[in-house]
Amino acid sequence: MKSVRDLQVTGKVVLVRCDFNVPLKEGVIRDDNRIVQALPTIKELLSKGAKVVLMSHLGKIKHKEAPEVVEAAKAKNNLAPVAVRLGELLGKEVKFCGATRGEELKAAVASLNGGDVLLVQNTRYEKGESKNDPELAKEWASLCDAFVMDAFGSAHRAHASTHGVPSVLKEEGKQVALGYLVEKEVVSLSKVVDCQARPYLAILGGFKVSDKIKVINSLLKKCDKILIGGAMAYTFVKALGGEIGISPCEEDQLEYAREMYASGKILLPVDSVVANDFDNPTEVKVCDTDKIPAGFEGLDVGPKTREIYAAEIAKAKTVFWNGPMGVFEKEAYQAGTIAVCKACAELKDAFTVIGGGDSAAACKQFGYSDKFSHVSTGGGASLEMIENDGHLPGIDVIG
Numbered sequence: 001m002k003s004v005r006d007l008q009v010t011g012k013v014v015l016v017r018c019d020f021n022v023p024l025k026e027g028v029i030r031d032d033n034r035i036v037q038a039l040p041t042i043k044e045l046l047s048k049g050a051k052v053v054l055m056s057h058l059g060k061i062k063h064k065e066a067p068e069v070v071e072a073a074k075a076k077n078n079l080a081p082v083a084v085r086l087g088e089l090l091g092k093e094v095k096f097c098g099a100t101r102g103e104e105l106k107a108a109v110a111s112l113n114g115g116d117v118l119l120v121q122n123t124r125y126e127k128g129e130s131k132n133d134p135e136l137a138k139e140w141a142s143l144c145d146a147f148v149m150d151a152f153g154s155a156h157r158a159h160a161s162t163h164g165v166p167s168v169l170k171e172e173g174k175q176v177a178l179g180y181l182v183e184k185e186v187v188s189l190s191k192v193v194d195c196q197a198r199p200y201l202a203i204l205g206g207f208k209v210s211d212k213i214k215v216i217n218s219l220l221k222k223c224d225k226i227l228i229g230g231a232m233a234y235t236f237v238k239a240l241g242g243e244i245g246i247s248p249c250e251e252d253q254l255e256y257a258r259e260m261y262a263s264g265k266i267l268l269p270v271d272s273v274v275a276n277d278f279d280n281p282t283e284v285k286v287c288d289t290d291k292i293p294a295g296f297e298g299l300d301v302g303p304k305t306r307e308i309y310a311a312e313i314a315k316a317k318t319v320f321w322n323g324p325m326g327v328f329e330k331e332a333y334q335a336g337t338i339a340v341c342k343a344c345a346e347l348k349d350a351f352t353v354i355g356g357g358d359s360a361a362a363c364k365q366f367g368y369s370d371k372f373s374h375v376s377t378g379g380g381a382s383l384e385m386i387e388n389d390g391h392l393p394g395i396d397v398i399g
Contacts (some may be wrong), residue, residue: 001186001399002177004041004148009050009175011114015144016041016179017161017394019151019377020056020082020119026076026186027081034153035086037377041150041179042090042117046119051112053144054119055161056082056151063127074125083119090117100125101139109143117286129234130159137164150179153356153378155394156385162394176398177244177251181377186395188374193390195222199316203309203340205230205323206358209253212323214387219320222386225308227267229301229325229336233289236261238263242290245274249300267312271302273326275332300326301336322355322383328362337362345371355382 007014018038021294023030038054041151045052063070083096095118097108108118123129128136137160149155154162159266166176178186192200202219204212209232219226228236234247239257260266272289274296275281286302287293301309313319320345325336336348344352345368352372354360357379376382385392 001395002175003183004044004150004177004179006146007045007048007050007146007175007177009045009048009146011143012044012050013053013109013112013143014050014146014148015053015055015140015165016148017154017165018054018056019181020054020151021058021153022082022308024058024081027078029081029085032085032089032283033178034051034377035082035089038086038150038182039089041181042272044180045148046090046115046117049114050146051109051114052117053109053112054086054117055123055140056119057124057129057159058082058122058152058162059124061122061124074122074202077122077124079122081120082262086117086119092117094119097121101136106143123159126160128160130157132158132160132164134164136160137168141165141168141172142335146175146177148177148179149394149398150181151394152182152185152376152381154381155182155378155392156381158393163397166397170397178395178398182395184374184388185376185378185382188353189376190390191351192320193222193316193386195318197351198320199224201312201316201320202226203313203319203321203323204228205232205325207231207248207285209250209257212383213253213256215322215383216260218387218389220260220265223265223320225265225267225312227312229269229305229309229340230323231298232323233269233301234298236266239349240268240290243292244290244298245292245294245296247274247292259289267308269298269301269305270308271304273300273302273335274298276334299330300333301339306336306339309385310339310343313340313347316347317350319347319352320349320355320386321353321359322357322379324358324362325381328358328365334366338366341366341368341371344368353382355379355386
């Protein structure tokens with residue numbers, strides 16, 4: 001696949017699909033990491049004298065809702081503040097176009113000179129975006145001479161801006177390429193899709209087994225062991241006949257959990273930190289995971305499990321981690337997730353990957369981000385890349 005470094009784009013319009021889906025509250029950006037991650041690709045294109053047009057989605061806009069609800073969602077997910085912050089980071093003006101199609105957008109693009117940057121309003125203002133509407137894709141493709149995919153967090157979705165536009169441009173014989181962020185994701189995640197360095201260990205947490213069925217199936221074929229934590233562990237424990245109190249459990253996944261456990265590759269928590277209320281507990285204690293008392297809920301892995309898991313991690317040469325071990329947002333239930341961070345950080349000569357989402361947020365919160373070989377910017381995309389043996393629609397279309 002072509003990289004942005006390979007493009008010949010002096011004086012040409014390059015449409016870059018970025019991931020500016022940043023946390024935004026009342027027009028204020030609370031974390032600009034995704035904007036910062038886009039800078040290398042944008043700067044590369046500016047150094048080549050390109051006219052840079054940026055597109056991204058932000059939040060969710062459900063076009064089937066009542067018109068006033070749609071308009072409120074649009075107001076909430078306006079990309080204009082991103083243009084301001086991006087301009088500050090680049091040290092130059094970033095123009096903003098509030099239109100997502102039509103004459104106003106065409107005029108804004110036509111007014112660009114080499115070295116200019118234009119950010120277009122939220123792609124999800126268009127209901128045809130998520131449907132990969134061919135007419136919308138054609139209109140957006142008509143604006144540019146080349147396309148760069150740099151939104152890994154959206155690469156698992158075949159939308160108009162991620163799949164439709166590059167498809168049209170390829171048919172026209174125009175240049176399409178991966179940006180630096182996506183290129184780094186592909187290189188790093190390929191090492192956990194087709195693992196050569198063993199033992200290969202996966203660590204899976206989070207809330208639901210049903211959310212992870214495909215990735216569990218895939219990892220069981222690839223990994224030597226899978227360590228399970230988070231709320232999803234209690235579905236496995238109940239499936240094996242344990243008492244889990246009021247811990248979350250997916251009754252419709254019990255048979256699946258039993259089948260997966262029978263592989264012999266899955267390790268479950270032997271003890272848990274439990275509480276008699278999620279928000280206002282009067283009692284927090286440690287007990288065996290399969291003997292949680294009535295009225296108590298498992299909220300983190302216990303000290304014995306932390307030791308067992310750390311010992312398993314210490315043997316690994318490749319680690320893929322997605323999903324915290326407990327409710328790490330609350331101080332009383334952070335120890336399991338911190339233990340995983342610490343054990344991975346202490347590995348030498350190992351390749352360690354965090355598959356985005358809450359795991360990435362946790363490792364950043366606890367100061368371990370720079371201790372991992374790679375922290376993915378896309379939770380859903382990283383999981384789907386593993387599920388689909390390295391294939392994602394927004395990346396395959398570039399090839």
